[in-house]
Amino acid sequence: MEGPKIYGYIYGFPITQTLVNMWIIFAIVFVLCYVLTKNMEKIPRKTQVIAEVMIDSMDNLVGQTMGKDKMGFAPYMLALIMFLAVANTSGLYGLRSPTADLNVTVGLALMTFFMTQGFGLKSKGIGGYLKSFLQPMPFLLPINIIGELANPVSLSFRLFGNMLGGLIIMSLLYSGLAGLIYLPLVIPIPFHFYFDIFAGLLQSFIFVMLSMVFVSMAMD
Template identity: 55%
Template sequence: MDNIQGIAFEFMGKDIYIHDTVVNSWLVVIALSIFAIYINKKIKNAKVDEKPTGILNVVEIIVEAIDNLVESTMGKDKMKFSPYIVMLALYLAVANLLGLIGLTPPTSDYNVTLALAIITFVMTQYYGMKSKGVGGYLKTLGEPFVFLLPINIVGEIANPISLSFRLFGNILSGVIIMGLLYGALGYFAPVVTFALHGYFDVFAGLIQTFIFMMLTMVFVSMAMDD
């Protein structure tokens, strides 16, 4: 198992390989967890009558912006989803930007994007059934005509597939293109690829984060609303 990316070790006579995208995903989760603990401590020590400064001000702006986005997209009655959307946005943004420091973005692995899409799918079905009742939700799958039931079911199943492939394809294409350029240009690559990092890692990464967030909110909200 030479020249591999990730962690390789032998356990009970078997070679075990953990892909670098999985390792990097763990790093993102650990980093965000440490960041959350740090911010929580800062908030507890902050004075209520004073305007937040530094990192607390940045966090407040981000949280307030996403709260407003959730309210305008899903409605005031669905603000309970805001914490999940905030963490989803932070995870995707950090994961998509890892290419800037030479690490493989976890979202370039279809296993990661599919897992996130399945979470959205489960939330959609669960909250749809919870808000309308199992019978009421299943009834909506036969609207506007009963004979469209198979098509509507296929459409529901297609949502997580299209959601995962959209994120996966855009991030992976950037990783492949940048990898080819670095391999071809060698030591001169950083000079030439600077602008491309700005597009593939920053612009495309943040755009895909926003799209995944929006589609998650839209799918869940549509399943819950009449």
């Protein structure tokens, strides 16, 4: 089991497999968005219906989870879940999943972390924000700070651990089946179904849900 390969360096900045795979995933998401929203009409055609269902269900989810006053987060959350859904299932089309690299998941979790702190500060004001660390009792301040810092850690490691576990099992399975003739075609199918489709989509949903819960809890 090895980490992502390094293809080369640009000005000393390593171009890793993760980075290249993320470019591919960005391209896939861009093409998907372009195809789904091309030629929009009053009476929607098939592709437009898919886009409308995605946006509608995200609006519903944000409205129910964060509250109607925070609908502005829906586009960010939809973008996040689209990237994560494609990235987590990328084992299906033979890419090493970028979310099985801690750098990516920590980056995503830090985005949520700074959103949590920033929007908390914005909606409560400096006084209210600092006071929220003294709730419910002032002596709980250290615990509140640790709890706040533990959120991005658990958020990033949850996604990373689940994706890496799936990746390791799949690569061990393929190396165990190497050399056999027909079995490598059939046996991995249920494993792909569980580790890539079920676990991948579930973890992307959970990441986005937890981001929404953290941000809306910091704002209320």
